[in-house]
Amino acid sequence: MSEAAQLLVSILDELARITDEPGRLTRTFLSPGMRRANRLVGDCMKAAGLKVRVDAVGNLIGRLEGTERGAKTLLLGSHLDTVRDAGRFDGPLGVLLPIVALAELKRRGVTLPFAVEVLGFSEEEGVRFASAYLGSEGYTGRLKSATLRLRDAAGVSVADALKKFNGGKFSLPKPAHRKSNLLGYIEVHIEQGPVLEAGKLAVGVVTAIAGQSRFRLTWTGQAGHAGTTPMALRRDALAGAAEFMAGIEALARRTPGLVATVGALTVSPGAANVIPGEVVHTLDVRHARDSVRRSALMQIGRLATRIAHRRGLERRWQRTQENGAVACSPALTARLARSVQAAQGRSLALVSGAGHDGVVLSALTPVAMLFVRCRGGLSHHPAEYASPRDLAVALQVMVDFLEKLAGEHRG
């Protein structure tokens, strides 16, 4: 393994020890752990020759000016916050890998004609305020005043937390850049899924981040005695919901790329000898193309109507989340794929089923993503693991990508 890859592994290890909760890795928005993480990563940025600052929403920003005056800026980054009891790669990898890549270019005496900003976003996971992307929304000037009113478990609002962080005053930030001044945003992230492992590849290139719709559904029937109510006279809410779920699974299985999940379900009254009178459950539907997702939702809606009608049930829908799909930039993605091919012989295109900072950044600039294989596809778990060998491949891709892009810009 190269010295640069060893450096990356050792900083990832060191960062994983910075936590808000002893015994497990947890760093949430504007917490003491996040401040310490910003200091450690900021020191690494400085060592790589970057100028470091922290913006008003706690994002860590390291900037390297280009050798050409007035040149545009390339953004590289991911998030430094974590879920509760997290792994060490989800987020930090996409911040530390570009820093180590820039340090490696500096060591080789390679300069870049364009400027680079490495971004460590302060919030992506939505742990503290149950609202994700606070960091990238702040950076891109998309933070909403409604978001500022959200409160954490201790009753502190986003606005109060930000005021305290900024020594008493805070106003909604403007976008950090004009669109015309940017070259794009590249995010390196662990795959958090099993596709690269199945394909026996260290890294792959993301073509799109799936759009997603989430719902809360309520089925209402009639509770009754499990022994005395004949089958023909029942209005069993759970039997209806179960038929609905089997139908959704069948639809997703026959629709390429569609994923649909019921992940939580409550049955009332919830006793062995009582017919279920009410069922409440979640539904999460994702696809890389919004048209396919929307058409699937129409079919799912019709399925629910048919089942409810036939079984004498009532059903209610509540939409709890809706994000459109984000297509990655074909030009940046093709460049990244060439560097992947150079590093591991072949490239693989994937769709990201999970949301990433790139979703928010896409409103400001073209985005591309590099996925790194992680063991068993496991993430949001302390056993999350990407091998040093795979990290070395990802690092090689980033160094090669930056060198080639620099060559193109020099003409």
Ligand SMILES: [Zn+2]
């Ligand atoms: Zn992440």
